[in-house]
Amino acid sequence: MKKFITAGTLALTGAIAPQIASAQSATVQQIVERGTMLCSGHNGSYFGFVEVNDQNEWKGLDIDLCRALTTAILGDPDANQIVPLSWAQRFPALQSGDVDVIIKATGWTMGRDTELGLQFSLPYFFGGTQFMAHGDLGITDATGLEGGTVCVEAGTSIERLAANYMTTIGVEHTMVSYESQAELRSAYLANRCDAFAGWGPNLAVLRATELDNPDAHTILSDQLSSEPISAAMRQGDDGFVDTVNWMLASLLIAEEEGVTSANVEEMAATPPNPRVARLLGAEPGMGERLGLRDTWAKEMIAAVGNFAEIYDRNLGKDSPYGLERGLNSLWSEGGVLYAPILD
Amino acid sequence: MSIVNVSRPSKFDVARRTFIRNGFGSPLATLISLFVIAGLAYLGWAMLDWAILRAVWNEENVSRCGGHAGACWSVIDARHRLILFGTYPFDEHWRSTLAAIAIVVTVMVSCLPFIWRARRLAVLWVAGFATYYLLMEGSLLGLPQVTTDGWGGLSLTLFLFAAVVLLGMPMGLGLALMRRSEMPVVRWFATILIDTVRSLPLVTTLFTAAVVMPLFLPNWLEGDKIWRVIVAFAMFFAAYQAEVFRGGFQAISKGQFEAGRALGLNYWSILGRIVLPQVFRHALPSTINMIVVTFKETAIVTIIGFFDILASGKAAYGTAVWAPYYIEVLVFVAAIYWVFIFLLGQYGEYLKSRMALAAH
Numbered sequence: 001m002k003k004f005i006t007a008g009t010l011a012l013t014g015a016i017a018p019q020i021a022s023a024q025s026a027t028v029q030q031i032v033e034r035g036t037m038l039c040s041g042h043n044g045s046y047f048g049f050v051e052v053n054d055q056n057e058w059k060g061l062d063i064d065l066c067r068a069l070t071t072a073i074l075g076d077p078d079a080n081q082i083v084p085l086s087w088a089q090r091f092p093a094l095q096s097g098d099v100d101v102i103i104k105a106t107g108w109t110m111g112r113d114t115e116l117g118l119q120f121s122l123p124y125f126f127g128g129t130q131f132m133a134h135g136d137l138g139i140t141d142a143t144g145l146e147g148g149t150v151c152v153e154a155g156t157s158i159e160r161l162a163a164n165y166m167t168t169i170g171v172e173h174t175m176v177s178y179e180s181q182a183e184l185r186s187a188y189l190a191n192r193c194d195a196f197a198g199w200g201p202n203l204a205v206l207r208a209t210e211l212d213n214p215d216a217h218t219i220l221s222d223q224l225s226s227e228p229i230s231a232a233m234r235q236g237d238d239g240f241v242d243t244v245n246w247m248l249a250s251l252l253i254a255e256e257e258g259v260t261s262a263n264v265e266e267m268a269a270t271p272p273n274p275r276v277a278r279l280l281g282a283e284p285g286m287g288e289r290l291g292l293r294d295t296w297a298k299e300m301i302a303a304v305g306n307f308a309e310i311y312d313r314n315l316g317k318d319s320p321y322g323l324e325r326g327l328n329s330l331w332s333e334g335g336v337l338y339a340p341i342l343d
Numbered sequence: 344m345s346i347v348n349v350s351r352p353s354k355f356d357v358a359r360r361t362f363i364r365n366g367f368g369s370p371l372a373t374l375i376s377l378f379v380i381a382g383l384a385y386l387g388w389a390m391l392d393w394a395i396l397r398a399v400w401n402e403e404n405v406s407r408c409g410g411h412a413g414a415c416w417s418v419i420d421a422r423h424r425l426i427l428f429g430t431y432p433f434d435e436h437w438r439s440t441l442a443a444i445a446i447v448v449t450v451m452v453s454c455l456p457f458i459w460r461a462r463r464l465a466v467l468w469v470a471g472f473a474t475y476y477l478l479m480e481g482s483l484l485g486l487p488q489v490t491t492d493g494w495g496g497l498s499l500t501l502f503l504f505a506a507v508v509l510l511g512m513p514m515g516l517g518l519a520l521m522r523r524s525e526m527p528v529v530r531w532f533a534t535i536l537i538d539t540v541r542s543l544p545l546v547t548t549l550f551t552a553a554v555v556m557p558l559f560l561p562n563w564l565e566g567d568k569i570w571r572v573i574v575a576f577a578m579f580f581a582a583y584q585a586e587v588f589r590g591g592f593q594a595i596s597k598g599q600f601e602a603g604r605a606l607g608l609n610y611w612s613i614l615g616r617i618v619l620p621q622v623f624r625h626a627l628p629s630t631i632n633m634i635v636v637t638f639k640e641t642a643i644v645t646i647i648g649f650f651d652i653l654a655s656g657k658a659a660y661g662t663a664v665w666a667p668y669y670i671e672v673l674v675f676v677a678a679i680y681w682v683f684i685f686l687l688g689q690y691g692e693y694l695k696s697r698m699a700l701a702a703h
Binding site: 041042043044045046047051052053054055056057058081082083084085086088089092093095096097098182205208209319320321 | 421422424425428429430431432433490492493495550553554555557558568645646647648649650654655657658659660661662663664666667669
């Protein structure tokens with residue numbers, strides 16, 4: 001029924017006013033009426049992405065993206081409510097309307113895209129499964145694990161990936177499964193495993209936070225997988241997907257153009273080129289096409305910064321984790337993040 | 344004629360003598376005792392050494408943690424408010440504190456014999472829960488509103504526990520009575536309900552209530568997630584508690600009902616004045632058991648996104664600075680659980696001795 005109405009409205013607006021078709025987003029309207037954006041949090045903490053600071057406030061890469069989206073739609077980075085969700089709960093919670101969007105280190109998979117009726121945004125992060133090994137083994141890739149012991153967390157997709165990968169490259173090894181991260185970690189530290197498999201960012205976080213001597217551990221160069229991490233939305237609201245995509249795109253364009261939270265006002269007053277002028281609303285167009293204010297991107301960057309600022313603050317060089325940008329650099333710096341064309 | 348000293352030996356003396364007799368009666372017993380004592384002393388010393396002697400206590404000294412230092416209680420110093428209050432707004436913690444105290448007082452007063460009248464209990468519970476809700480939610484008192492998504496920590500755990508037990512207990516009694524009913528439809532209904540609920544895992548029940556139900560319930564019936572979860576959890580508690588009460592009922596001979604009827608008492612008088620007091624006495628140990636288990640089971644709500652004390656504990660060490668000190672956080676949370684459960688157990692002992700007096 002809801003789908004039918006949305007489709008009907010879209011057809012109608014398409015006939016009358018094609019230029020603002022994407023402004024007719026039911027989700028955005030709902031958020032504006034409510035005055036609050038509902039974002040996903042975590043039941044605990046997911047290092048770098050969703051954490052709680054000493055003032056009991058949410059922080060992290062995913063939280064900052066939620067704040068960016070909130071600023072884009074409502075003009076106020078704090079007009080959101082972070083709903084704590086477990087991993088298992090996140091998709092039903094999105095479908096039932098408990099949250100407007102899921103920004104929660106969520107990989108874009110075909111099953112989720114089709115069977116679960118979700119819609120994914122542009123990827124904003126690429127994370128892959130990798131191995132971490134004791135540095136004194138002196139190895140740099142998984143072929144060095146011949147005859148060794150590899151540990152994994154039982155029942156995870158990482159376990160399957162690691163087994164697959166080791167068979168493919170033909171390395172004889174013993175694989176040991178542990179019930180929990182904590183057990184896996186202590187087994188590794190007690191030298192019961194030569195290496196263990198995990199999600200790249202998690203390994204870096206672990207190396208930075210838990211291990212006494214970070215240099216004594218090597219993250220092997222093998223990329224067992226690379227998963228695109230995207231924001232997930234309910235299927236059928238194209239306007240909202242556009243809004244989320246352009247929120248992410250604007251953060252990347254701002255980084256490309258060197259627009260930061262510090263210089264955004266100045267850049268908006270005297271834009272160095274037409275692209276920046278359009279981005280920051282000095283030239284009209286950005287807002288109308290999404291049904292938002294022309295200055296939404298400017299306000300957003302002033303509130304949370306560009307993508308580099310968000311990344312560095314939460315995961316990168318200004319954070320305790322010091323995770324390299326790597327794949328998550330802009331295309332112009334050897335990464336895979338890029339924005340669609342702002343015309 | 345000699346004077347016989349008839350003063351009772353002190354409890355301590357008795358314990359000491361029993362200990363020496365049983366522990367050091369034979370060479371083998373002595374050997375085992377020494378071994379066990381040495382083991383316990385070693386463990387005790389290791390814990391004392393870790394938790395107190397070599398511990399680092401405050402946030403400013405966190406740099407001394409790690410290496411050869413013992414427990415790093417700095418994490419508790421820095422993050423105790425997160426553990427106790429979850430993501431509740433920092434400036435409003437006094438509300439969460441008062442609300443938690445209101446719940447503890449409500450539960451404690453419920454434990455006192457003078458309150459055990461249906462009307463008094465009803466008034467107390469309504470007042471207690473209303474106080475909690477008004478303080479936590481806030482908008483009706485003109486305070487900044489905090490929706491249930493922001494509730495968390497110890498005060499959420501206590502609230503869930505109290506609500507589930509106080510709601511589930513009468514429901515359980517009702518189900519137990521229905522199951523003993525002479526009307527077949529009522530009896531079957533209770534039997535089917537109890538067996539259905541008991542055949543489902545708690546996690547499934549709560550997940551359905553929190554996550555799946557909003558997908559098909561109409562909006563006006565949906566309510567807040569927390570109420571759906573409390574009702575589902577209370578149903579679960581009630582199904583088990585009904586069986587505990589049934590055990591209590593079975594211990595009472597039918598003759599007592601018949602005697603009551605012969606005296607001209609009606610059903611409710613027989614139940615209230617003759618049967619139930621005995622049922623409660625018989626069901627007491629298992630009931631305390633149920634209550635303790637329920638207190639610990641509240642931690643399951645973390646999988647449906649509630650920030651109970653265990654989840655907020657995880658969040659407390661879930662940041663770069665504090666990540667290495669998860670053991671300290673878990674010990675702290677365990678100590679809180681221990682205090683509450685120990686008190687519950689002691690209250691159970693008190694009730695037992697009180698009822699033992701009544702039985703004679």
